[in-house]
Amino acid sequence: MKNLSKRLGTLALSLLGIGAVIIIWALAVRYTRIGLLLPSPWEVVKRFAYVCSHTIGKKYTVFGHLLISLKRVLIGFAAASVAGIILGISMGRFKMIEAIFRPIFEIVRPIPSVAWIPLAIVWFGIGENAKFYIIFMAGFVNITVNTFAGAKQVDENVLGAAYMLGASKLQAFFRVVIPSCVPYIFAGMQVGLSTCWMAVLAAEMVSSTAGIGWTITSGQENGDMVQIFVGIIAIAVVGLLMAVLMRWLEKVLCQWRERGS
Amino acid sequence: MDEKLQNTARKRRLQYRLISLCSILVFIGIWYLATAVLQLAPSYSLPSPVKVFQTFITKLTKTAPEGATLGQHFLASLQVAFTGYVLGVVIGVPLGILMAWHKWVDIIVRPVFDFLKPIPPIALIPVMIVLLGITIKAKAVLIFFSTVIPCILNSYSGIKQTKSIHLWVAQTFGASRRQQLFTIAIPSAMPMIFAGLRVAMGSSWMALVAAELLASTKGLGYMISVGRALLRSDLIIVGILCLGLIGIVISFLFDLLEKLFVRGGKER
Amino acid sequence: MEGAWILMAETKNPIISCDHVSKTFYSLAGDHLVVDDLSFNVYENEFVVLFGPGQCGKSTILNLIAGLELPTKGKIIVDGEPVVGPSPNRGMVYQTTNLFMWETVMQNVEFGPSVRHVPRKKRREIAQKYIDLVGLTGFEKHYPVKLSGGMQQRVGIARAYANEPKIICMDEPFGHLDAQTRYLMEADVDRITHAEKRTVLFVTNNVEEAIYLADRIILLHNCPTSVHKEYKVDFPRPRDYTAPDFLALREKITDEMDKTL
Numbered sequence: 147m148k149n150l151s152k153r154l155g156t157l158a159l160s161l162l163g164i165g166a167v168i169i170i171w172a173l174a175v176r177y178t179r180i181g182l183l184l185p186s187p188w189e190v191v192k193r194f195a196y197v198c199s200h201t202i203g204k205k206y207t208v209f210g211h212l213l214i215s216l217k218r219v220l221i222g223f224a225a226a227s228v229a230g231i232i233l234g235i236s237m238g239r240f241k242m243i244e245a246i247f248r249p250i251f252e253i254v255r256p257i258p259s260v261a262w263i264p265l266a267i268v269w270f271g272i273g274e275n276a277k278f279y280i281i282f283m284a285g286f287v288n289i290t291v292n293t294f295a296g297a298k299q300v301d302e303n304v305l306g307a308a309y310m311l312g313a314s315k316l317q318a319f320f321r322v323v324i325p326s327c328v329p330y331i332f333a334g335m336q337v338g339l340s341t342c343w344m345a346v347l348a349a350e351m352v353s354s355t356a357g358i359g360w361t362i363t364s365g366q367e368n369g370d371m372v373q374i375f376v377g378i379i380a381i382a383v384v385g386l387l388m389a390v391l392m393r394w395l396e397k398v399l400c401q402w403r404e405r406g407s
Numbered sequence: 408m409d410e411k412l413q414n415t416a417r418k419r420r421l422q423y424r425l426i427s428l429c430s431i432l433v434f435i436g437i438w439y440l441a442t443a444v445l446q447l448a449p450s451y452s453l454p455s456p457v458k459v460f461q462t463f464i465t466k467l468t469k470t471a472p473e474g475a476t477l478g479q480h481f482l483a484s485l486q487v488a489f490t491g492y493v494l495g496v497v498i499g500v501p502l503g504i505l506m507a508w509h510k511w512v513d514i515i516v517r518p519v520f521d522f523l524k525p526i527p528p529i530a531l532i533p534v535m536i537v538l539l540g541i542t543i544k545a546k547a548v549l550i551f552f553s554t555v556i557p558c559i560l561n562s563y564s565g566i567k568q569t570k571s572i573h574l575w576v577a578q579t580f581g582a583s584r585r586q587q588l589f590t591i592a593i594p595s596a597m598p599m600i601f602a603g604l605r606v607a608m609g610s611s612w613m614a615l616v617a618a619e620l621l622a623s624t625k626g627l628g629y630m631i632s633v634g635r636a637l638l639r640s641d642l643i644i645v646g647i648l649c650l651g652l653i654g655i656v657i658s659f660l661f662d663l664l665e666k667l668f669v670r671g672g673k674e675r
Numbered sequence: 676m677e678g679a680w681i682l683m684a685e686t687k688n689p690i691i692s693c694d695h696v697s698k699t700f701y702s703l704a705g706d707h708l709v710v711d712d713l714s715f716n717v718y719e720n721e722f723v724v725l726f727g728p729g730q731c732g733k734s735t736i737l738n739l740i741a742g743l744e745l746p747t748k749g750k751i752i753v754d755g756e757p758v759v760g761p762s763p764n765r766g767m768v769y770q771t772t773n774l775f776m777w778e779t780v781m782q783n784v785e786f787g788p789s790v791r792h793v794p795r796k797k798r799r800e801i802a803q804k805y806i807d808l809v810g811l812t813g814f815e816k817h818y819p820v821k822l823s824g825g826m827q828q829r830v831g832i833a834r835a836y837a838n839e840p841k842i843i844c845m846d847e848p849f850g851h852l853d854a855q856t857r858y859l860m861e862a863d864v865d866r867i868t869h870a871e872k873r874t875v876l877f878v879t880n881n882v883e884e885a886i887y888l889a890d891r892i893i894l895l896h897n898c899p900t901s902v903h904k905e906y907k908v909d910f911p912r913p914r915d916y917t918a919p920d921f922l923a924l925r926e927k928i929t930d931e932m933d934k935t936l
Contacts (some may be wrong), residue, residue: 159514159518160517160518160521162518163514163515163517163518163519164521164522165522166518166519166709167518167522183437183537183538208473221814230455231456235801241423242423242426244423245423245424245427245430246426246427246430247425248427249428249429249430249431250430250431250434253648253651254501255450256650256651256652256653256654256658256868257650257651257654258609258612258613258616258650259613259645260529260613260616260617260620260626260628261616261621261631262647263615264620264631264632264634264643265631265635265640265643265647266451266634267635268451268635268640268643269452269640283450301591301773303769303771303773304773304774304775306743306791307767307773307777308766308786309743309761310741310743310761310763310766310767311763311786311787311790311834311838312762312763312787312790312838313790314790315788317790319812320566320774320788321778321786322775325594325775325777325778326708326776326777336653340527340825343527344527344528344529344613347527347529347530348529348617348620348896351529351532351533351617351621352620352621352632353468359530360657362530362533363533363621365533366533366536366537369537371537373534374537375534377530378526378530378531378534381526381527381530382525382526382527382530383525384523385526385527386525389525401442401818402776402777402778402818402819402820403776403820404820405559406817
């Protein structure tokens with residue numbers, strides 16, 4: 147009961163804070179020179195409601211654009227997760243594989259994912275494949291790094307305990323190595339997903355004809371500040387939802403780490 | 408841990424190093440074979456490693472085709488990044504610490520920060536361009552944004568994670584609240600703050616490249632976007648590799664700094 | 676009574692026999708002789724305590740018998756066969772428990788049978804029997820993080836027993852526990868080993884614990900480890916920590932222990 151009231155209090159305080167931000171924003175637009183450059187919150191909300199049922203550009207509503215971007219992220223991210231987990235675990239567990247792939251990976255790792263955009267366009271054209279590639283690279287690096295760290299920290303004593311109980315290499319792998327890597331894999335996937343979301347925006351801003359990233363660049367080209375803000379808010383909300391979803395998934399899958407009360 | 412394995416530990420290590428070296432050589436070899444010899448891909452899409460190396464050498468001194476040498480691009484990128492980054496750190500870290508230490512600062516600043524947190528800095532590029540044009544100022548503000556948020560986030564949680572038992576120890580020795588902050592809370596939050604600086608570096612580096620890709624007249628990001636427009640993938644690859652190299656150097660510098668500032672090592 | 680014991684021991688073949696075993700660790704810093712010319716036998720259903728001061732050597736002996744490490748010199752024969760690697764015939768209980776933190780108590784305990792592909796129903800039965808035996812009934816669905824140190828160690832013991840090994844090695848299993856829990860656990864181990872006859876090899880650095888549990892105590896030299904002296908303990912069980920015999924033996928061993936340092 148006490149917990150609930152405390153939570154409600156925090157919620158109220160946060161809402162109050164956000165309300166305050168919006169009011170200050172509104173007042174600043176109304177009474178200072180910022181108003182010449184920035185739209186008022188009211189305008190943004192109005193436009194947001196409008197584009198929920200009307201199109202931005204020729205074809206899609208704001209949800210349509212979001213769906214396009216989400217689909218790209220989902221495909222790229224899924225591929226990156228599979229590849230990253232496989233590479234990370236095999237590099238972490240097998241010295242030979244580490245010796246072979248680590249140096250090449252270390253060359254790729256520090257490259258900021260957006261830097262792949264021009265190369266991806268030259269290689270794959272301006273179609274979907276270029277975007278998948280960029281998103282893939284963005285997620286792949288983070289997931290591999292974390293999975294690798296996880297596979298390296300598997301407790302050899304616990305592994306020894308599994309062997310002592312009669313587990314084969316394969317059984318020990320699935321019942322000890324993989325589960326003890328899961329928290330690390332998740333950390334990587336969380337960072338990876340938010341980087342992928344950023345990468346899809348960048349990719350769409352550089353070259354595309356649809357997607358939520360495109361809505362802000364088209365706003366910029368038309369000098370339509372309200373549309374830029376609508377885009378940013380949509381991006382932020384979806385980013386937030388993704389983070390919440392990942393945290394929830396982590397809680398479900400990594401239950402065993404929760405000490406609880 | 409049998410005898411043989413222990414005795415050959417050193418040999419093993421050398422062997423793995425050799426394999427690593429071979430693997431890079433094989434990688435470059437296949438690349439060379441596929442491009443220069445077999446010509447599997449047109450040279451505008453994948454140049455041979457030799458061509459990339461040549462471009463790298465010429466770009467060190469020549470300004471063609473986009474009007475600056477590699478060094479000039481690098482300095483341009485670095486200058487912008489540095490201004491925005493330093494500003495972001497100088498404001499973000501103290502703000503994060505204050506938010507964690509003083510409840511009323513937390514109450515006032517937190518919502519603003521929660522509001523801004525989920526916005527990827529890249530999404531702000533068009534706003535900056537409209538507000539400030541294609542200027543250094545626009546990029547510096549962008550870098551500032553992408554730096555300040557991770558800085559606040561990590562300093563905040565670093566201070567919040569201070570063990571209360573350590574604070575109690577300080578209290579029993581009669582430390583004032585200010586002394587507790589400077590002698591207990593901040594040093595114990597140092598590893599966390601440093602992690603924040605690293606994250607900030609990564610995200611601002613990414614934001615900068617994106618900004619240079621979209622709107623710029625100088626910088627490594629600009630160079631690779633020109634490479635794309637001219638279908639000069641050798642130029643792009645040189646640019647990408649340079650970006651990666653700078654990333655490595657920066658993270659190396661961070662390791663050094665961290666050793667200097669984080670006293671007593673990281674807690675595991 | 677004493678004579679009868681010797682007669683029994685001599686008519687049986689040893690189940691564990693260490694024959695002039697030495698172990699040296701090689702590292703870049705230099706060689707480190709940990710176990711030096713160690714010989715002893717353990718007979719079936721005997722509770723033998725390896726007792727000695729200091730840090731080095733004792734756990735190494737258990738690791739050698741477990742097969743997690745191989746001796747530099749000498750031979751270890753368990754149940755008629757030389758030790759070449761880990762085997763489910765030898766159960767291990769560790770000081771750090773080495774539980775599978777991502778599995779529930781039930782899953783931990785039935786790990787051994789499950790990797791041997793014992794049918795689900797059967798292995799549940801086995802696991803339940805040992806969970807009941809160690810007194811964890813009702814905690815089957817809990818994750819180990821939620822249990823106290825003593826309870827985690829009980830899971831470790833149940834896990835080792837559930838694999839139904841011939842020999843159980845316990846490596847300072849109560850080293851991390853507080854004194855009160857330690858007494859409770861000692862009483863429980865006494866009860867469990869009485870209910871389920873097994874050969875137990877128990878390592879400790881606590882005299883009371885050694886005398887309370889052992890049929891035979893092997894006092895070890897510190898660093899490099901070798902056998903210093905053996906004591907037969909044939910007090911009736913459960914033993915009384917404050918009985919005059921107990922205290923006398925305790926003093927004898929403590930005095931002797933000082934000589935090993």
